Amino acid sequence: VTAGEAAPLDPVRWRDGALRLIDQRRLPGELAYLECRTVDAVAEAIRNLAVRGAPAIGVAAAYGVLLGAETAARAGKDPMPAAREAARVLAATRPTAVNLFAGLARMEAALDAGSARGLLDHLRREADRLLEEDLLTGRRIAEHGLGVLPAGEPLRVLTHCNAGGLATGGWGTALAPLYAAHRSGRRLEVFANETRPLWQGARLTAWELSRAGIPVTVLVDGAASLLLARGRVDVVIVGADRVARNGDTANKIGTLGVALAARHAGVPFYVAAPLSTFDPRAPDGASIPIEERAEAEVLGSQAPPGVRAWNPAFDVTPAGLIRGWITEVGVLRPPFPLPGTGTTPAPDPVD
Amino acid sequence: VTAGEAAPLDPVRWRDGALRLIDQRRLPGELAYLECRTVDAVAEAIRNLAVRGAPAIGVAAAYGVLLGAETAARAGKDPMPAAREAARVLAATRPTAVNLFAGLARMEAALDAGSARGLLDHLRREADRLLEEDLLTGRRIAEHGLGVLPAGEPLRVLTHCNAGGLATGGWGTALAPLYAAHRSGRRLEVFANETRPLWQGARLTAWELSRAGIPVTVLVDGAASLLLARGRVDVVIVGADRVARNGDTANKIGTLGVALAARHAGVPFYVAAPLSTFDPRAPDGASIPIEERAEAEVLGSQAPPGVRAWNPAFDVTPAGLIRGWITEVGVLRPPFPLPGTGTTPAPDPVD
Numbered sequence: 001v002t003a004g005e006a007a008p009l010d011p012v013r014w015r016d017g018a019l020r021l022i023d024q025r026r027l028p029g030e031l032a033y034l035e036c037r038t039v040d041a042v043a044e045a046i047r048n049l050a051v052r053g054a055p056a057i058g059v060a061a062a063y064g065v066l067l068g069a070e071t072a073a074r075a076g077k078d079p080m081p082a083a084r085e086a087a088r089v090l091a092a093t094r095p096t097a098v099n100l101f102a103g104l105a106r107m108e109a110a111l112d113a114g115s116a117r118g119l120l121d122h123l124r125r126e127a128d129r130l131l132e133e134d135l136l137t138g139r140r141i142a143e144h145g146l147g148v149l150p151a152g153e154p155l156r157v158l159t160h161c162n163a164g165g166l167a168t169g170g171w172g173t174a175l176a177p178l179y180a181a182h183r184s185g186r187r188l189e190v191f192a193n194e195t196r197p198l199w200q201g202a203r204l205t206a207w208e209l210s211r212a213g214i215p216v217t218v219l220v221d222g223a224a225s226l227l228l229a230r231g232r233v234d235v236v237i238v239g240a241d242r243v244a245r246n247g248d249t250a251n252k253i254g255t256l257g258v259a260l261a262a263r264h265a266g267v268p269f270y271v272a273a274p275l276s277t278f279d280p281r282a283p284d285g286a287s288i289p290i291e292e293r294a295e296a297e298v299l300g301s302q303a304p305p306g307v308r309a310w311n312p313a314f315d316v317t318p319a320g321l322i323r324g325w326i327t328e329v330g331v332l333r334p335p336f337p338l339p340g341t342g343t344t345p346a347p348d349p350v351d
Numbered sequence: 352v353t354a355g356e357a358a359p360l361d362p363v364r365w366r367d368g369a370l371r372l373i374d375q376r377r378l379p380g381e382l383a384y385l386e387c388r389t390v391d392a393v394a395e396a397i398r399n400l401a402v403r404g405a406p407a408i409g410v411a412a413a414y415g416v417l418l419g420a421e422t423a424a425r426a427g428k429d430p431m432p433a434a435r436e437a438a439r440v441l442a443a444t445r446p447t448a449v450n451l452f453a454g455l456a457r458m459e460a461a462l463d464a465g466s467a468r469g470l471l472d473h474l475r476r477e478a479d480r481l482l483e484e485d486l487l488t489g490r491r492i493a494e495h496g497l498g499v500l501p502a503g504e505p506l507r508v509l510t511h512c513n514a515g516g517l518a519t520g521g522w523g524t525a526l527a528p529l530y531a532a533h534r535s536g537r538r539l540e541v542f543a544n545e546t547r548p549l550w551q552g553a554r555l556t557a558w559e560l561s562r563a564g565i566p567v568t569v570l571v572d573g574a575a576s577l578l579l580a581r582g583r584v585d586v587v588i589v590g591a592d593r594v595a596r597n598g599d600t601a602n603k604i605g606t607l608g609v610a611l612a613a614r615h616a617g618v619p620f621y622v623a624a625p626l627s628t629f630d631p632r633a634p635d636g637a638s639i640p641i642e643e644r645a646e647a648e649v650l651g652s653q654a655p656p657g658v659r660a661w662n663p664a665f666d667v668t669p670a671g672l673i674r675g676w677i678t679e680v681g682v683l684r685p686p687f688p689l690p691g692t693g694t695t696p697a698p699d700p701v702d
Contacts, residue, residue, distance in 0.1 A: 028655030191661070194649065196547060196571040202653040210658050217659045220547040220649055221573040222605025226641070226666035229607065254573025256580065260611045290577070298545065298571055302553040304379030307561050308568045310542070315577035 007135055007170025008179045008212050012051060012059045014128065017070070019063040023050045024166060028207035036060075039068040039086040046093040046100070053167020054241070055134050055274065058099030061090045062127040065107040069123055079119050083111055098242070102276060103130055131169050137274045138171025140328035145177025145272060146184075148324060148331055150234045154187035154215075158224060158262075161195045161252035162204035163239025163272065173272040174237040175209070177326065182214050190216045191233065193224055195252060197297040197311065221254045225261035236262045237326070240273040247319025247334040248285030253312050259321040271317075272326040280338040285316035358486055358521025359530045359563055363402065363410045365479065368421070370414040374401045375517060379558035387411075390419040390437040397444040397451070404518020405592065406485050406625065409450030412441045413478040416458040420474055430470050434462055449593065453627060454481055482520050488625045489522025491679035496528025496623060497535075499675060499682055501585045505538035505566075509575060509613075512546045512603035513555035514590025514623065524623040525588040526560070528677065533565050541567045542584065544575055546603060548648040548662065572605045576612035587613045588677070591624040598670025598685040599636030604663050610672040622668075623677040631689040636667035 011022040019036040025048065026032045034050055036042045042064035045051050051060045068086025069079035087104045094100055110126040111119075149155055163174035171179065182188055190209055195201035202218050209216040219227060227233055236258060242250040249255075249271050262269040282288055295309035303309070324331040362373040370387040376399065377383045385401050387393045393415035396402050402411045419437025420430035438455045445451055461477040462470075500506055514525035522530065533539055541560055546552035553569050560567040570578060578584055587609060593601040600606075600622050613620040633639055646660035654660070675682040 028653075193573075194547070194653065196545070196573060199653045202650070203655075206658045207655045210655060215659075217661050218649055218654050219661045220604065221571070222544075222547060222608055223661065223663055223666070225608035225611060226604065226663055227661070229666070253571065253577065257573055257576035257608045257612055260576060260615050261608055264611050298569055299553070302379075302545065302550045303569050304554075304558045304561060307557045308566075310568050310570045310574065310578070312574055312577055315574070315580070 005139070007138065007165060008172070009165030009170045009208060011166050012056050012063070012131065012169060014063055014124075019060060019067060021045055021051045021060060022166065024052055024204065025050055027166075028203050036064070037067065038071060039064050039089055042067060043089050043093050046090070053162070054099040054277075055168040056166070057094060058103030059127070059131045059134055059169055061100050062103040062107050062130045064090045065104065066120070066123045066127050069120055073120060078116065080111065080116055083119075083123065084108070099276060106130060134169035135171060137328040138168055138173070138176045141173055141272050141274070141326055142171060142176035142180035144328070144331050145237070145270070145326045146180055148268075148270060148326065149177060149181060150268070152234060154189045155181065156189045156191070156232060156234045158191045158193070158227065158233045158236045158258065159205060160193045160201065160221075160224075160238050160255050160258050162200040164205055164208045166204050166208055167239070173239045173274065175205070176272065177237065178209070178214060179212060182212060188214050190214055191227060192216050192218050193221045193254060193258070194218055195254060196221055200252070221257070224258050225264070228261045228265035228267055231265070233265070233267050236267060236269040237272055238270075240271050240277050241314050242282065242288055243271065243273060243278045243325065243336070244282040244284045244288060245280060245334065245336065245338070246284045247322060247325065247336075248288070249317045249319070249322060250285070250288045250290075250314050251317065253315050256315040256317045259317040263321050268323040269321060270324050270326055271322055275327050275329065275338065278336050278338050285318065288316055290314065290316070356490070358489065358516060359523070360516030360521045360559060362517050363407050363414070363482065363520060365414055365475075370411060370418060372396055372402045372411060373517065375403055375555065376401055378517075379554050387415070388418065389422060390415050390440055393418060394440050394444050397441070404513070405450040405628070406519040407517070408445060409454030410478070410482045410485055410520055412451050413454040413458050413481045415441045416455065417471070417474045417478050420471055424471060429467065431462065431467055434470075434474065435459070450627060457481060485520035486522060488679040489519055489524070489527045492524055492623050492625070492677055493522060493527035493531035495679070495682050496588070496621070496677045497531055499619075499621060499677065500528060500532060501619070503585060505540045506532065507540045507542070507583060507585045509542045509544070509578065509584045509587045509609065510556060511544045511552065511572075511575075511589050511606050511609050513551040513559075515556055515559045517555050517559055518590070524590045524625065526556070527623065528588065529560070529565060530563060533563060539565050541565055542578060543567050543569050544572045544605060544609070545569055546605060547572055551603070572608070575609050576615070579612045579616035579618055582616070584616070584618050587618060587620045588623055591622050591628050592665050593633065593639055594622065594624060594629045594676065594687070595633040595635045595639060596631060596685065596687065596689070597635045598673060598676065599639070600668045600670070600673060601636070601639045601641075601665050602668065604666050607666040607668045610668040614672050619674040620672060621675050621677055622673055626678050626680065626689065629687050629689050636669065639667055641665065641667070
């Protein structure tokens, strides 16, 4: 994995004065790009899940602020208040996506530091930097992840949901080490849980891996325990929505069950996530709020009318079930090198 | 639960000279009955899943043999060979359903013992007896199950797939104790895993419980671990497809994950099944074959073309994760009182 190596995917890019997104709603049916030329178009793409995955949303929002400033400048208006208004609009799209606020905070800091003169170039550079940092983080996660993949061919990996290139600037988190291993010529077999209720595994993980030429097999979430118990998995890697200080990890609903089954089968279970996913304010999993989503996502057309559903969007896997956290600074164990935890990130030996 | 008490459902009944089935394919949309007046109609209903659930299939097949004999007699033909031919046709419908063969074996024994004279009455009595035995077994499972339900109201129960009235003559296995508890006035809250890939929980368990007035909440299979970990379940009860001599239990795919999560959460996990589900020839779970079904059931319209799926129909839960086996002769632990295992069923104190 070298610094100049192209990412497997380009879900969020600046092209010809517009933000170009892979429209994830149309996957796996077709690979279609959505061109956003206004703040409202970006906000709508985030809201309607054309772009999803916390890191991808953060980068998209940053370019949205740039679009707000550019639109104002073209109309002969002051780009500074327009950029601030864009940040306000974009912040209201997905209230729980941490990387969204991080991306907007970076752009607002750039606004504070800049002047009207040269503002557009300044904002463009900051948004580009956010994307480049995300791609660098993905490459580093790939590199560190390679170090913990078990020996043997084909390497049989189980994952849950989509923590792939689509969810980020292009490398992904859980899937980044798999792309790197595949490019180095190693034979892989990836098992993707379909990930009810929104099918991110069956739709997105299956699509992006098979597109890269990596063999992928989809299974219902309930079949993961048997797959593990039958000795058909060498390692489990998943992404994360939030990691508490003690290592308890919130991720897509169903992850806890996979971790329990991996422990039962004696298979190592890793979480791959950038340090921005680690929350120094959350001491443990009990302090991570569980978002509950609409019942209709579960009930669909299957259940009889009048029946209720319980639809938590993610669960919390206790730190004790996790072998290691694959980050851009190495494979960590608690205590993590985070601001306010008395430790600082070690210099990164990769790249 | 008294001997004369009506079962919650009537999925398989003999009415006006025909076999009347609840058409489970049309649930939960509507409660429609299918009238089978020929062997071929019964065979087709079993094949196309209009009737499903091993005990229900066994009873349906028995009446199918009766229909074969009656059709021949009405046409002035010998009913004896027609009944034997019916048994042959019905045996080919679902090759792995154990109760199908048990039901047909009972009818063939009745043929062997009978004569052409009075044959139709003889067959009718044997099929009725099979249904009555199934209903009695369900009532006894209900009674024994009541004895192990934890105290407290509402009693919060988690189940997987459909081991309800629909899958049997009318009482069910895992759901039988819940019907009995509800009728005795106890408040219940049942959580039903949706049960991918065929949605038996969301479609059938949700339907039959809500019809009986028992509050039911559907969740994706991947959410069961979180539900248990958050202390929201008092007891787990599931059915079984086959129980080995050491107690290892095959049941619908996803059951193993529920059992592991129940252990993690310290929640008791019970299997409810008639003794006919216990296989004295299977020493342990490793000797139970795992049926793998069509990939299309998993891939549906979600996954991209060319992607493979792994679709095991059931998994095996190790005996060590199971608190007890609720049967018609009591709540058992291995060694079970089975033919060929050196023990015999104890006299039943219930009814």
